[in-house]
Amino acid sequence: MSGARLRLLDRAEKEIMKLPRSVKGAIYDFQHKFRNNPENKGLRLKQLKGHAQLYSARVNDDYRALLLHAGGVEYVLVAVKPRGEVYDHLDRYRPQINPVTGGIEFVDLVVAAETLTARPPAPAAEPAAQRAPIFAAHPDERLVELGVAEPLLPLVRKLTTEEELLALAEYAPQLTGEVLLALYDGRTPDEVLEQVTAPVAVEEKIDTGDYAAALERPATAVTTGDADLREILEQSDFGRWKVFLHPAQRKLVERAYRGPARVSGGPGTGKTIVALHRVRHLVERLPAGGGKSVLFTTFNKNLAADLQQRLIALAGPDVAARVHITNIDKLAAEVVAEIEHGRARRRIDDGKARELWDELLAETGDNRWDAAFLNEEWTQVILGQGLKTRAEYFRARRAGRGRPLSRKDRADLWKLTERYVMLLEDRGVSTLQQVTERAAQLEAARARDRAAYAERPALQDESGMRNRPRYRHIVVDEAQDLSAAHWRMLRAMVDPGADDLFIVGDSHQRIYGNQVSLGALGIAIRGRSSRLTLSYRTTHEILGTAVRLLGTETWDDLDDGGDDLTGYRSVLRGRRPGLRGFRDWNAELDGIAAQVAAWGGDSIAVCVPERRMVADVERRLAADGVVASAITGDGPRHGAAPVHVGTMHRFKGLEYQRMIVAGIAEGLVPPAWILRLADEDAVRYGRELRRFRSLLFVAVTRARDDVVISWHGDKSRFLP
Numbered sequence: 001m002s003g004a005r006l007r008l009l010d011r012a013e014k015e016i017m018k019l020p021r022s023v024k025g026a027i028y029d030f031q032h033k034f035r036n037n038p039e040n041k042g043l044r045l046k047q048l049k050g051h052a053q054l055y056s057a058r059v060n061d062d063y064r065a066l067l068l069h070a071g072g073v074e075y076v077l078v079a080v081k082p083r084g085e086v087y088d089h090l091d092r093y094r095p096q097i098n099p100v101t102g103g104i105e106f107v108d109l110v111v112a113a114e115t116l117t118a119r120p121p122a123p124a125a126e127p128a129a130q131r132a133p134i135f136a137a138h139p140d141e142r143l144v145e146l147g148v149a150e151p152l153l154p155l156v157r158k159l160t161t162e163e164e165l166l167a168l169a170e171y172a173p174q175l176t177g178e179v180l181l182a183l184y185d186g187r188t189p190d191e192v193l194e195q196v197t198a199p200v201a202v203e204e205k206i207d208t209g210d211y212a213a214a215l216e217r218p219a220t221a222v223t224t225g226d227a228d229l230r231e232i233l234e235q236s237d238f239g240r241w242k243v244f245l246h247p248a249q250r251k252l253v254e255r256a257y258r259g260p261a262r263v264s265g266g267p268g269t270g271k272t273i274v275a276l277h278r279v280r281h282l283v284e285r286l287p288a289g290g291g292k293s294v295l296f297t298t299f300n301k302n303l304a305a306d307l308q309q310r311l312i313a314l315a316g317p318d319v320a321a322r323v324h325i326t327n328i329d330k331l332a333a334e335v336v337a338e339i340e341h342g343r344a345r346r347r348i349d350d351g352k353a354r355e356l357w358d359e360l361l362a363e364t365g366d367n368r369w370d371a372a373f374l375n376e377e378w379t380q381v382i383l384g385q386g387l388k389t390r391a392e393y394f395r396a397r398r399a400g401r402g403r404p405l406s407r408k409d410r411a412d413l414w415k416l417t418e419r420y421v422m423l424l425e426d427r428g429v430s431t432l433q434q435v436t437e438r439a440a441q442l443e444a445a446r447a448r449d450r451a452a453y454a455e456r457p458a459l460q461d462e463s464g465m466r467n468r469p470r471y472r473h474i475v476v477d478e479a480q481d482l483s484a485a486h487w488r489m490l491r492a493m494v495d496p497g498a499d500d501l502f503i504v505g506d507s508h509q510r511i512y513g514n515q516v517s518l519g520a521l522g523i524a525i526r527g528r529s530s531r532l533t534l535s536y537r538t539t540h541e542i543l544g545t546a547v548r549l550l551g552t553e554t555w556d557d558l559d560d561g562g563d564d565l566t567g568y569r570s571v572l573r574g575r576r577p578g579l580r581g582f583r584d585w586n587a588e589l590d591g592i593a594a595q596v597a598a599w600g601g602d603s604i605a606v607c608v609p610e611r612r613m614v615a616d617v618e619r620r621l622a623a624d625g626v627v628a629s630a631i632t633g634d635g636p637r638h639g640a641a642p643v644h645v646g647t648m649h650r651f652k653g654l655e656y657q658r659m660i661v662a663g664i665a666e667g668l669v670p671p672a673w674i675l676r677l678a679d680e681d682a683v684r685y686g687r688e689l690r691r692f693r694s695l696l697f698v699a700v701t702r703a704r705d706d707v708v709i710s711w712h713g714d715k716s717r718f719l720p
């Protein structure tokens, strides 16, 4: 035999990362030689007694690799062990194909047993003799049905403390850990079956002896190529997200869809990771040649820049070269600029747009409306539905807008918006929504032309570029914040068909008030919606607090249905979020500074509700000699600063090890102006409250390990 493929099992990767550097170097040389020729004498490849699949091979004088032979040239590295231990009690090695997921799993029962004693019990724990086994109520068959690795059952029976459970869950195959922790958290076996097991179970009949077939299933968590293994050994900051997808994630990445598909999921469940892998998957299936056939878009500029970097890291420059990565408003501006070359007006953001409404109101003396209401009515109803005439506006549906409008109100509002549009023209500016609306119209016109040409083959030769769709595939991240006009533009940029749109977002994180129904916009996702539920970012404790902040509100699925966070969970454990009240803002600032000092290190962020508070925090930290960087619309001004400070909107899509979410007081979150709406416009009031809950939810879920929520004066009604 010459040549072999060698992949790495995810749990083995964790163990290997802990080995001394010199051993990692030896593994690097070993894998290279092994792939060239596994029968190279120096490697001493030999089958382990009593094991059909397991082999050992020499890494260096002191270490041996354990390899699982999956058939043909396929091998999986499952462990690297000191030579002295490898051949003791060979029956401790238990490779298997999980009968529920069909994925390859490997456990070493001796190592697994050692994990139970590695962590001392918490001081308050009762003596072992008095503690009841945690899983006594669940029969073996039930646990196996849920996906627990059968060889571990005797150890599972011995678990009596949370420490032991956490240690075993970290070592055990992924699904075993997830199932045990979900049961421990109080979910019933039926809930676990539905929320944890079913999403990764396979329907086909599984041959538990066919390792070659098992190797290809999503549940087999191995590196995908030889290069991955090399990269892991070479890079100290190796990103696991690049190679070890969760089976639920991998299914979504690789599935073929007959039309638009949507992925939702709570914060940190890897939606962006799935989108990145999906882009690579799509590009790898494109015919060679051709330009940027895939559009990968997100809400803001800094996130788009981050996606660009991460796609290159994941898939390399050749794949990235086939992808147009940009934020959605820039995309719209590019479309308009292409047509209105040189005549493009300066764009203004929402804040500036509202200021101009205020100016207009001051001029007219009309005090029945406020700037925010007018801006929303104009953008969401008039621009959002592409209304061109007063008559259309009279007939328009204003679903979910609250405050009913009489015919006279509508006539007045129409007049006001006409004046507003003139004001914008006078100033030589366009709002982002105007640009998007224009882009949507231009793209829709192109799509209509395309359809017309498609029906008249005689004309097709002349059609040229203009009659090709801009993209073959579109992938959208942060989808919950896109407006109706954004969606109309995107819909028109790709022909309806297989794998046309892949849409990733979480309506619980909607912070710009753009609620849409994709179905009504020609994007039919029904039957092609999936949800991710395992958080990779944040701990069980932070996640619990964050979910409570959402209260009892209901959430949409970007269509006409609802979405919720059922099954949302984490296998990571940590400290409970801190909740701290202060007398006044100065005292709270001192509290922030003290907390930053206590944590030390970097990857800390402070999130505040108002812009002026950002400067206050920066100043207060500077007084202690701490370098803090404000997060602007383009991302953190100085990315390398140990502490970042920003308003709540700026935190979309980011993550930090530790977060202080400050100023969470009544009058700030929710702000005082919303409270006035309670009597005036109950629907709008409800919508705004929900938006501020989402802002808070986003802020708190940026934290990986620790979060402190603080306030001064009266604490926010959203806090427990």
Ligand SMILES: Nc1ncnc2c1ncn2[C@@H]1O[C@H](COP(=O)(O)OP(=O)(O)OP(=O)(O)O)[C@@H](O)[C@H]1O
Residues within 6 Å of the ligand: 240, 241, 242, 244, 245, 246, 249, 265, 266, 267, 268, 269, 270, 271, 272, 273, 274, 506, 509, 535, 536, 537, 652, 653, 654, 655, 701
């Ligand atoms: N399969 C994986 N293996 C390792 N890490 C992962 C995996 N999937 C996600 N992560 C990590 O989890 C974190 C959250 O992932 P990601 O940002 O994709 O989540 P998200 O669902 O888009 O979050 P949010 O909605 O909060 O923006 C990131 O640090 C990412 O690297």
